[in-house]
Amino acid sequence: MATHPLNGSERVPVQGAKAIGKADPNERLEVTMLVRRRSSDAFEKHIAGLAAQGAATKHIGHDEFTKQFGADAADLTAIRSFAQKHDLAVVECHEGRRAVVLSGSVAQFEAAFGVSLEQYEHAGGTYRGRVGAIHLPDELNGVVDAVMGLDNRQQARPNFRARAPHGNVRWTAKAAGPAAFTPAQIASLYDFPAGDGQGQCIALIELGGGFRPADLQTYFASLNVAAPPSVIAVSVDHGRNHPTGDPNGPDGEVMLDIEVAGAVAPGATIAVYFAPNTDAGFLDAISTAIHDTKNKPSVISISWGGPESAWTQQALNAFDQAFQSAAALGITVCVASGDNGSGDGVNDGADHADFPASSTYALGCGGTSLLANGSQAASETVWNNGASGGASGGGVSANFALPAWQEGLQVTRAGGQQSPLTKRGVPDVAGDADPETGYEVRVDGHNTVIGGTSAVAPLWAGLIARINAIKGAPVGYINPQLYKNPSLLVDITQGNNGDFAASAGWDACTGLGRPDGKKVQSAVS
Template sequence: MQLSCFSPNEIRTAYGLNPILNAGFTGTGQTIVIIDSFGSPDPFKDLQQFDADYGLPDPPSFKVLHPLGTVKLDQNNSDQVGWEQETNLDVQWAHALAPGANIVLLTSPVSETQGVQGLPEFLKLEQYALDHHLGKIFSQSWGATEETLFMPAGKKVLSDFDNFYREATRQHVTLLASAGDSGSANPDVNGNNYTFPTVGFPADSPWVTSIGGTTLNADVSGNYQSETVWNEGAGNATGGGYSQYYREPAYQKRYLPSSLYSQSHGYRGVPDVAFNGDPVTSVPVYLGFMPQPGYFMFGGTSAGAPQWAGLIADANQMAGHPLGFLNDALYKIGSNPLLYSQAFHDITTGDNKQGNVSGYSAMVGWDAVTGWGTPKTDFLIPLLAQPSK
């Protein structure tokens, strides 16, 4: 496949966002909260370069907060550099789809990897954001394989997050998370893949809207042509599958066909929706801290979470209030044939199988690789903002 890279305008065109933005719904008055380890050396300066190059306004407000302290960034530390890149991806592409929204970046001095490490600090940051009323949309482009949290310390983390997510949802916060980039074969704490299909946390949480990844095909102007499940093999594919911990939430039990029980066995399926995530159909991110500063191409479901955060900022502005928990509305729309075809691109081709680890296949309607599919935002955003009675 030919390598392609989509500009902000091309992504907006592919997913139908330009009419929404042109009508003035750019996320004005909304705040997107982004949580990452370490942050990057100067994310606002890099965002300004991104904006200048793509003709975007700078956000009305951009704040970087370090409630837990900072560490000195070392450009020879590949883990830190990876988080720096993730930070710029999250910031620039949340902004690209909601150029009128404020951004708050919260950074942790601890690297989140697999298992418990880093998750308690992320929870403290999110609690800080909730307590200080920093914003109503949380973008979480990170995760740990669910099974790495099945020991007592991990189950405490799951319980603590569950309690927090319930409270955040009660306060009308929208929680978004990437479904993972390892397909069905996710690693344990030692970096060795499990030999059976797994999913990641927090994407598996019933309180979270999880984002899967696709391969987007569009023309040179960004006009939508088709999409398939993102799966490059060799450990690079969209996450998706069924939790071994969380039971099937009410919105899945009510709106998904009973025929899926043979897959789910009554457990939570992920993802809920999807977005372009294939690094072959990538998005550009400006990295001013690299030895040769410039644009680098990125993909992954971690690109989808901040872009969905931008879409929800636009929808919140249109609604005149925060939408908060999304999944009830998304599943109600998806289960209505008259609305579904207008609101989503249904992805029906591909799977997330990895090597000898079985995966899941795309199918008509919801599936455990792309959820309901990718948004047709010119219809979906007004529908979320002003749902029919």
């Protein structure tokens, strides 16, 4: 029987990884198959309208979205027949997400997709992986957009940075003002509109770690802020709320996200979607949040990512399609732009944008270093503490086309040279991210200070939740509005993130700048 390689599914080993033997043929795993969208031409037309009008476009409800733009029943039937033929079990089938999750053994999946799965070893650990493309039979050729989960390498990293101790004493002061802030203080410095996000749900995507309710109660009480009405753990692909007890591990990411979003929008429900740190787990967590008709998040905060070069083309496309779905449904997606400057941690001398912040349908959130004088921001520059201290991620995508709302912009290099922006530029916006001017949080029973662009995504998510509550409707895909009205943000014009420099207007370090909250609210309400 003829088979066809799935476009964009090609995999290569992690740099420095060696194959150490075949994967156990009896090992059980789950694989997510993403099928094509029904009425793709109509959807592309709708998305083009969103790109032109942003929040002014009418959003679609979940039921109508599934009916118009979900998976076709015939395609889902074809996947079920394929699964049955290869003795694979259908664990989940979701028309709106266009996803079918299959369960089976390594040997069964090898036969089904024409791949060889091996165990790989590298400096960061071991993983099950493959080389080359996934193959599909004639009846699925053109039906399937992506197959993810065969390879279980860690796909993303959290973008948070704990403030380093200086000697035996943690820094607690800087000349121009406090060296750390509560999230509420940041919201005040950025002139967020009054309100608490009541009636909204903020979704947080987490690929490890967990939270302890007792820590959250202690934290919000210390701020004299009401705790969120509910912090819900949602299990995706067997991920779960699992605190490690290590404040420097993934718990730091989970707690930072909950505490920043919860302190800024204490009236909002927080739904935390826990999934494995793989491309399949990451995508499934995002699409689960987008199509969650129980919790109904109006904004999603993502603080995990990795250089675009580390992703398969099918994964880049699948995530971008998921964010398009979010835009159509009126859900804003805020994504940290990375903590490793213009190179994004890739040691090849080239510039790399961080994904998924580089998706056209994400609000990429970069980082600043903020100093305050009392209740006023005294100065703000690009966050850049050097190679070991971290810097705002930002740059130009190698994969995504120039959006209409970024046409005519310039990229400023660190040497001062300017050139036209030719592809998607990131970030879009910014906020305080320097660990030395970071956020007071509580993790695993310890009070500490954390920064990183991880803090900026939930900060913006909290602002959006406040605005949605004031408006009585979700603002949704906000990027076009922000670029049409750059005065809604405070421009950051000093500093660099390595190869890119801050400049007047948009730049590849802090985007359009940090929010002037009340101006953002008035422009989109």
